Amino acid sequence: MNEQEKFRKTVKEVHRILMIVLVFVGVITSLMVYIVVDPGLSLFKSKEKSDYAVVEEVVDEDLIVDGIHVRTGLIEAEGLMEVVNNCTNCHSAKLVTQNRMNKERWEATIDWMQATQNLWDLGRNEEIIINYLVTNYPPVKVGRRATLTGIEWYELKK
Numbered sequence: 001m002n003e004q005e006k007f008r009k010t011v012k013e014v015h016r017i018l019m020i021v022l023v024f025v026g027v028i029t030s031l032m033v034y035i036v037v038d039p040g041l042s043l044f045k046s047k048e049k050s051d052y053a054v055v056e057e058v059v060d061e062d063l064i065v066d067g068i069h070v071r072t073g074l075i076e077a078e079g080l081m082e083v084v085n086n087c088t089n090c091h092s093a094k095l096v097t098q099n100r101m102n103k104e105r106w107e108a109t110i111d112w113m114q115a116t117q118n119l120w121d122l123g124r125n126e127e128i129i130i131n132y133l134v135t136n137y138p139p140v141k142v143g144r145r146a147t148l149t150g151i152e153w154y155e156l157k158k
């Protein structure tokens with residue numbers, strides 16, 4: 001082997017090592033960039049799961065549409081969140097929205113749940129909750145029906 005051949009071989013060797021190092025650095029850099037861009041590694045998760053995550057992000061827990069708290073169906077008014085936080089844990093909010101009562105009966109319902117259903121002491125929220133209930137879910141007034149007009153009466157046959 002003459003000097004020139006030796007030199008060529010060394011250059012080739014150095015070139016090879018450089019290429020390996022470069023590929024290595026390239027792979028590590030790409031990985032790091034990927035982890036920074038997508039820390040949740042969502043690209044590797046199943047499609048349904050990532051779709052679910054997207055839906056979860058979009059739906060606002062306390063979204064209000066046309067004055068109704070969408071998640072529970074309760075009317076948006078003062079005291080809404082106190083009711084959501086204290087009255088939808090054990091049963092559906094429907095049990096609240098389907099009932100219409102005066103102050104005494106709402107109070108009695110809450111007392112009954114506290115005495116028999118382990119409903120906790122509502123503290124200062126009790127007044128807020130009862131005000132909300134009486135204001136938004138008062139008894140429905142049953143009025144007289146309108147007088148019938150324009151009826152053609154007929155004789156009942158025996």
Ligand code: HEC
Pocket residue numbers: 083086087088089090091095096099109110113117118119120129133
């Ligand atoms: C610790 C659990 C719990 C919590 C919290 C709770 N309830 Fe109840 N509530 C119950 C149970 C149990 C029933 C009976 C359910 C049934 O009959 O299916 C009930 C029934 C009711 C009823 C129906 C009563 C009737 O006469 O039929 C109403 C109205 C009601 N709850 C309103 C509320 C309101 C308003 C709040 C918030 C202050 C609330 N609940 C919080 C447990 C709870």
